[in-house]
Amino acid sequence: MSYQALYRKWRPQVFADVKGQDHIVKTLQNQIGSGRIGHAYLFCGTRGTGKTTVAKILARAVNCEHPVDGSPCGECPSCRQIAAGTSLNVVEIDAASNNGVENIREIREQVQYPPTEGKYRVYIIDEVHMLSTGAFNALLKTLEEPPSYVIFILATTEVHKIPITVLSRCQRYDFRRITLDTITARLKELTEAENMPVEEKALRYVAKAGDGSMRDALSLLDQCAAFHFGETLTYEHVLDVLGAVDNSVFRDLFHAIRENRTKDCILKLEEMVVQGRELSQFVVDFIWFLRNLLLLKTADDAEDLLDMSEDNLAQMREDAALVDENTLMRYIRVFSELSNQIRFANQKRVLIELAFIKLTKPEMEQNMDSILERLEKLERMVEEGIPAMPVGGYVPAQNAGIAGDPMMGAAQISPQMYAQPAYDGAGAPGNGAGPAGQPAQNPAGMQNPPASGQAYEPRTVSLPKAQLEDLNMIRNEWGKIVRDMGMSIRPSFRETVVEPAGDSCLCIVFNDPMNFAIGSRPSVLGDLERYVEQKYGKSLYFKSRVRENGERMDTRYISDDELRENIHMDITIED
Secondary structure (H helix, E strand, C coil): CCCCCHHHHCCCCCHHHCCCCHHHHHHHHHHHHHCCCCCEEEEEECCCCCHHHHHHHHHHHHHCCCCECCECCCCCHHHHHHHHCCCCCEEEEECCCCCCHHHHHHHHHHCCCCCCCCCCEEEEEECHHHCCHHHHHHHHHHHHCCCCCEEEEEEECCHHHCCHHHHCCCEEEEECCCCHHHHHHHHHHHHHHCCCCECHHHHHHHHHHCCCCHHHHHHHHHHHHHHCCCCCECHHHHHHHHCCCCHHHHHHHHHHHHCCCHHHHHHHHHHHHHCCCCHHHHHHHHHHHHHHHHHHHHCCCHHHHCCCCHHHHHHHHHHHCCCCHHHHHHHHHHHHHHHHHHCCCCCHHHHHHHHHHHHHCHHHCCCHHHHHHHHHHHHHHHHCCCCCCCCCCCCCHHHCCECCECCCCCCCCCHHHCCCCCECCCCCECCCECHHHCECCCCCCCCCCCCCCCCCCCCEEEECHHHHHHHHHHHHHHHHHHHCCCCCCHHHHCCCEEEECCCCEEEEEECCHHHHHHHCCHHHHHHHHHHHHHHHCCCCEEEEEECCCCCCCCCEEEEHHHHHHCCCCCCEECC
């Protein structure tokens, strides 16, 4: 005889062999023992939980000549025929391929004839949710009032797709996911019967990978045993065959993410790809790792909820103490979104790398979670005595930010950017000098800041009202405009300033000549002009230049009306 898969070879033949569904087995046994057998049953639940198996056992039990505690004896002619698949009293139908009205009409014609042998004619309709609307309607009347010798057993994994009119005519039994301990015990029992040497830890991982499905767990065990035939099946062997990742890898990744070591995360992912690990399974397992950390942080007596050794629990407690609940929930949300995206993605590795970058560089995001994480990081830096802002003179221009996009650099340079002079080691005000008394570097090529105690006044320029409106609109929306221009162009516009250049014309001032070479291309400026016209309904023209060495870009622009109100001020008039 050819080889049979483990889940087929060890399929339960009596109710006592069914694991993890005691609430259903007990009810069916009592019905058979008391003779209170229903005419229609609906078995629903996830894959591999025993729906079809229990349906077959029930079909044999109701026709068994000598049932034992509600289970088929397995010895009478009826039991042997049904087990061999030669009995006319049990009809199995796959609704996925027989889902039309014609198929249901055939059933309605067949039920008119009583069984020649046995007590009941049993129809097992698997994946019943695949039936068409017309097929369901054709089945309704027969399902409601079948002949006394007919029993319908419907099985489905998607009960929500079944019409309520069908549900109301059936006894519904929900099959639960089988627990980890139950699956592990069953696997151990089968491996001993098969004389298969295997480690306890390996069995538990296979049971966990089964995700509540006994059939999936048996299939995975069969796969692992075939790859390492004749050897003791170890935990490492299981990880290798299933493409899974050891818990130590997740610990290393967790520490790398917490410490913002993006490169280490990418290298660890590269290592897993080279080893042939399954990336989808990696994401699921990492979410589970983070979930365990969160339980240790939030739940009392969480150790009872975690299935792991005491050594692993001690390590998990140490890891959980390093991070707060909000950060863990952010990690879980990011990877949960990733698990949905990666399912149908062609470039799974790229998506995972993006997730790592998102977690290790929260400043790249604008959502509330990343902002809170950045604030917490600053608080830790202050507590540890690490300066959160550059010292020695004044704040660099790139820290000023653009309205609507703090990551884009300085749109305007305000007087407040000139900070107070730094203090030297003696406690007296210093002169902003660097090491060995050398002058500090001017970060943006600006003129030196005003001396201590000297009032600073930016240059004020009057513009016609129309020009000022155009300038203010573009400056206020500059961050959004640059973001929408595309990833290939966006970096070139960092630290840019928009200034007036005449009627319906604005000039983009670049701080870096290399960025100017890219951003000043006619095609780029043309795209910018078309975007502004489509988005804001303004026909504006753009030109560009490079900031001169020592040039200040803090000019304040006002309207003619403001000029008249502040006529006493020193104002430069530009056409």
